[in-house]
Amino acid sequence: MVNIRPDEISGIIRKQIEQYDKGVRIVNVGTVLQVGDGIARIYGLDKVMAGELVEFEDGTVGIALNLESDNVGAVLMGEGLTTQEGSSVEATGKIAQIPVSDAYLGRVVNALAQPIDGKGQIPASESRLIESPAPGIISRQSVYEPMQTGLIAIDSMIPIGRGQRELIIGDRQTGKTAVAIDTILNQKGQDVVCVYVAIGQKASSVAQVVNTSEERGALGYTIVVAETANPPATLQYLAPYTGAALAEYSMYRKQHTLIIHDDLSKQAQAYRQMSLLLKRPPGREAYPGDVFHSHPRLLERAAKLSPELGGGSMTALPIVETQAGDVSAYIPTNVISITDGQIFLSADLFNAGIRPAINVGISVSRVGSAAQTKAMKQVAGKLKLELAQFAELEAFAQFASDLDRATQNQLARGQRLRELLKQSQSAPLTVEEQIATIYTGVNGYLDVLEIEQVKKFLVQLREYIVTNKPQFGEIVRSTKVFTERAEALLREAIKEHSELFSISGK
16 A cells, blocks of 8 residues: 655645746637638737738738728738638737848848748848838938949939939830949949849849849849749738848948849839739729838838948839839839939930930939049039030030031030940949049040040040059049049040050051
8 A cells, every 4th residue: 555645745736836837828810711812801810910920721921911890801921822711810929020141142032031042041040020110310311422333424423322212213124224233233342232122023034133243243242132023912012121121131230231122113013913902992093092101111211320320321222114204103203202313214315325324314313412422523513514515405406507616516525425424234334434434525535536436445545544554543542532643644544545546546
């Protein structure tokens, strides 16, 4: 017979009571009423938050967007082919967030920050909300550092600063993406983290961008967020926010970042699709009333942070596509009103062989010369004025039969200046090369050449300066000023090269 001692039993019971875990887990569960077209209507998720992630029985994740009196409208972040009516849905208690880390550099990811380049998982210990509040007024400082694009037309006349938002706008096939990619290529060695967001693009176009970046050594400091035309509208809508979260991670760690949204017209169309399927009331051009809120929410996150926050920056270059040059359509006007200027690309200029096809007359930067080095300000001041006068004269000269000598000279100068702005794709120029090129044009050194010779002359001049007058580049790079010594060196180089060029020409 076993002798049971009461104090032993009570001791065990007391110990168990002490170790008893009183934690109560409340699970917010609902049932799928209806599913289709990437939308699920759910009954019973009473405590769900707007924008909260919900998980379906088959593992599909969705976002609760419409909180109605008797049901919740959620958009699926996936195909949702195995989600069925009557299956259970659980609220996760988390707002949409993505993992972030430095390991994302050089990788291609989707809108959920999952790798899609076949190079394996990306290690990350931190996460960031896809939608973070934009820095306030006190957290910012004014834009003053240049973000060089490597394109003469932009850096001299429509300068972009670190922390600015500059819209690239134009019809399809006018070279909008080319301008953005050239800017990424030009950040090599500048310690700038670049994020390229492709929304609703063809997969082949995204592959081309990745290949170009890899060939030119730019992929190492670039993250590509790609949601092609195939995935659901939800993911196309989220992609730019994911890109912004990845860029913010670097910005708040005192780094400079550049983000390109290519393009926001397709993101707005994806949002319109989601909203119409959620049965939200349509507004102008069938877009929902809050489409105007989705773009400022995204672009206001671009900033030049104050010194107290480390002085990091995020420069945003959103791209918007117009139809037949109609800038007064709904989405273009909205994005123009949010950004600090726009670079307008014209189909007529593109077809006339002027590439990049930037219409300098109606493009503008609202930061202006604050985002230029002193050296660039010194030489570029005359360029915009001369081009504007040339555009006016050119329109007038079409109707005049005989022009006086001064007008003919001004027209000849303008034609050569326009030629000087032409650049090959994926061939960005350094600041000193741009200064040499502009100086040669505005001071009349190209006036003696035939128009067809201008490009060849300038290419050879830039090579001549690098090999024979390297001090010129060193002065401009180190002082950021176009000094008298630099000007004297440049004049010598132009004179010597002109003699060589005329001899080789003969």
